Amino acid sequence: MLASVRTKGRFVPLAILGLVLAVLVVSGYAFYTKPNFERLNPLQRYVVAAVVAKWEKQVEAPSGEKQPRMEYNSLMNQLNFIEKMMVERIFAIDPGELGFKGPFHTLEQPGNLVKVPPRTYILKGQGKSTGSQYCPEASYNDYLRMMAQMRRDLGRELFINSGYRSPGMQAYLFLYYLAKTHQYSLQETARAVAFPGYSEHGDPVNNALDFINAAGIDGESPGQTPEDFERLPEYQWLLQHAHKFNFYLSYPRNNSLGVAFEPWHWHWEKPGSAKAATGTK
Numbered sequence: 001m002l003a004s005v006r007t008k009g010r011f012v013p014l015a016i017l018g019l020v021l022a023v024l025v026v027s028g029y030a031f032y033t034k035p036n037f038e039r040l041n042p043l044q045r046y047v048v049a050a051v052v053a054k055w056e057k058q059v060e061a062p063s064g065e066k067q068p069r070m071e072y073n074s075l076m077n078q079l080n081f082i083e084k085m086m087v088e089r090i091f092a093i094d095p096g097e098l099g100f101k102g103p104f105h106t107l108e109q110p111g112n113l114v115k116v117p118p119r120t121y122i123l124k125g126q127g128k129s130t131g132s133q134y135c136p137e138a139s140y141n142d143y144l145r146m147m148a149q150m151r152r153d154l155g156r157e158l159f160i161n162s163g164y165r166s167p168g169m170q171a172y173l174f175l176y177y178l179a180k181t182h183q184y185s186l187q188e189t190a191r192a193v194a195f196p197g198y199s200e201h202g203d204p205v206n207n208a209l210d211f212i213n214a215a216g217i218d219g220e221s222p223g224q225t226p227e228d229f230e231r232l233p234e235y236q237w238l239l240q241h242a243h244k245f246n247f248y249l250s251y252p253r254n255n256s257l258g259v260a261f262e263p264w265h266w267h268w269e270k271p272g273s274a275k276a277a278t279g280t281k
């Protein structure tokens, strides 16, 4: 009787110590080691998946429309301590280390956004909406002029599939593609989605627009390739005429910015700006 009490008395503190050590080792492995760029470890993957599930609910409005102006802080406020730490750990990485060579733009929301009404395209016989988009006024006016000319020349037009995106929306998209498309490879995801603050979609002046045609071809939806967009007469028209409306292709094939070929992604440049004058797009 006396012996078993003594054993128990020794066993309890040992068990607690063991548990504390196990928690430290596991959380150290998961969160304090620098994330592996080629593939997150299983615990990091688990936490990222949980973040995406929480954010998905918040980003999808009740109408099913995405919210391009979603604030980063309101997304972060939904997370527990561990989830927050994981997200901060990822976005503290210098995207240059992941192979992305584009510039930093801003984390501020611009005050010059106009609301772009939703447009409907027909995909596999079904009507689908682009949802409401936002766009700085100057580039939106040039987009409208450009489409008027495209309709005259081709009898076709392109809709804005994605216009302005806040740093919050960009954070959501990065983690979404990290989890769902790129098997938790930070390196692979960085070729397709920019970090918050680094996207041309967040630039208050020289912002980017992603286009989709009336038949739902955007080059990046499931089952589509960039070449599907590249083959469109609308794309060929852009190559010849977009610069007259201050729009430029940002990511041609084998670009020096470390970004995959994105024929649907065009950015606006303020006329006369140094960037437009170089002619390197």
Ligand SMILES: [Zn+2]
Pocket: 162, 201, 208, 209, 210, 264, 265, 266
């Ligand atoms: Zn884009």
